[in-house]
Structures are given as structure tokens and as C-alpha cells.
Amino acid sequence: MQTRTRIRNQERHVMTPDEPAGEMSVTELAAYIDHSVLKPEFTPADIAREVENGCRYGCCTVCINPWAIEIAAGLCSGSDTGLCVVVDFPFGLSTTASRIAQTKDVLAAGVQEIDIVANYGLLGGGRADLVEQDLRAVTEVCHEARVPVKVILETDALTIAQIQAGAAAAIAAGADFIKTSTGFYTGTPQHAQTGASDDMVRILIAAAAGRVKVKGSGSIRDRDHFLRLIDAGVDRLGIGYRSTPVVLGVTEDAATIGS
Numbered sequence: 001m002q003t004r005t006r007i008r009n010q011e012r013h014v015m016t017p018d019e020p021a022g023e024m025s026v027t028e029l030a031a032y033i034d035h036s037v038l039k040p041e042f043t044p045a046d047i048a049r050e051v052e053n054g055c056r057y058g059c060c061t062v063c064i065n066p067w068a069i070e071i072a073a074g075l076c077s078g079s080d081t082g083l084c085v086v087v088d089f090p091f092g093l094s095t096t097a098s099r100i101a102q103t104k105d106v107l108a109a110g111v112q113e114i115d116i117v118a119n120y121g122l123l124g125g126g127r128a129d130l131v132e133q134d135l136r137a138v139t140e141v142c143h144e145a146r147v148p149v150k151v152i153l154e155t156d157a158l159t160i161a162q163i164q165a166g167a168a169a170a171i172a173a174g175a176d177f178i179k180t181s182t183g184f185y186t187g188t189p190q191h192a193q194t195g196a197s198d199d200m201v202r203i204l205i206a207a208a209a210g211r212v213k214v215k216g217s218g219s220i221r222d223r224d225h226f227l228r229l230i231d232a233g234v235d236r237l238g239i240g241y242r243s244t245p246v247v248l249g250v251t252e253d254a255a256t257i258g259s
Helices: 004-010 026-030 044-057 066-076 096-107 120-124 128-144 160-172 198-208 223-232 244-248
Strands: 033-037 061-064 082-087 113-117 149-152 177-179 213-217 236-240
Touching: 026 244, 033 044, 033 213, 033 244, 044 061, 044 066, 044 244, 061 066, 066 082, 066 096, 082 096, 096 113, 096 128, 113 128, 120 128, 120 160, 128 149, 128 160, 160 177, 160 198, 177 198, 198 213, 198 223, 223 236, 223 244, 236 244
Parallel strands: 033 061, 033 236, 061 082, 082 113, 113 149, 149 177, 177 213, 213 236
Antiparallel strands: none
């Protein structure tokens, strides 16, 4: 498995890219992607196939559930693609003690990044203070291991004011990224499922104010949207396994990848 330093060095695109996304190479674009391999129904064979694809595309990480670490670690070894593991996913409703235990468990496996879901019920209830307290306990454990933390706010379930409060809580807690969505929220009559829309990403970038990185995730399925988000200043993008070749503009022919 590659070193954490190597993964951190891939986080070279911050807030203002040096060139328009449409002029970037496949390799440069792939460095923005966490290739999402999170379907709960995925079999070991499904996991292996999509982790191999994420490595073949040159993605920054493959994003997996904890049970898949053993499968993914060997496949990523020797590649430029690291392991991002989700914690307390997709609802973020475990106790702080449980979340810490889950975090320590995946850290012991040598993963490079962690995405954790903020308790968005607490955010919706005006208790950002409790969210900050909970997240700080997790980020401290991760940072002791020199592993960055991305906090998922599940923005579709919240008002703009609640999103801003959640972002502030995550930043105060020491998060390295704030992130839009899990991709598993189905929406309600009050809250549509929009994921990493252009408007939502702008809200998170403004809330981050250069203090942390921003990850857009959810409903990124076409190349134009992907490129717009990079040009807007997003640092990382969670892309569903089916959509990665689409947004990169590659075919399944491995010879086209890395051009």
C-alpha cells in the first residue's frame, strides 16, 4: 500500500486550479476523484472489479465501506490510488464512542483518508455545538495517525443556515474537508435530492473560506458538471463507479486512460 505522504501530495488542486478543467489531462482530472464503491449490495467480486477500475483510471482514492478494506488494500498496493473509507455511513447516527471505535478500527488497517457523516438531525435541530464536540473526538484520533478527515454534511437534508452552521462546526472540530452528500439521501417534499449542485458547491466553498478543502459528492454524472465544479474551486469529487469513465471522457479500453 502506498504511503500517506504520497496521497497527501495528490491533493495539489486547491480552490483555484492553474488551468481550466477542460484543458486538463485525464491524469490531472482523475486526481480529483474519489471513485465511489459503496453500494451495500456489492459482492466481493463487485468490489474487486471497481477497485481495479479506480486504480486503472488513476483516481486519487477508491471510497469503500469498512468491510471491503481487506479486498481493496492489495489491489491498490503499488498504485497511485489510495483507500478512503467511510465511517458511520450513511446516516451518522452512532454514539461518539462508537464512532471513535469504528474510526480506530479502520485506521488500524492503514487507510489513507476517512469520510464521516455528521449527525444532520442534530444540525437540523440547532445543536451544531454537539456536532462539533462529536466530530472533534474523531478528527483528533485521525490526526494522531496523520489521516485527513472529510465531514459529510448531507446538505440536501438541511437549510442553507444549517449547512453553514454545520460547516462551521466541522471546521472548528478540525476537519480537513467539508463535503456535500452521501449519495444515499433520497430527498423529501421539503428537501429535493440535488447533491453537489453548482449552487450547493458555491455555498460550501464560501463557508470553507479557504480554511479547509471542499468535496462535492452526489449527482455528478456528466462531464460538463464535473468540469464546472473543478473550475469553481472544488478540491475533491466523489464520483459513482458508473460515472467515473463518463466524467473523465475515457472508454473502457485501458489504453485510453492516462492520456
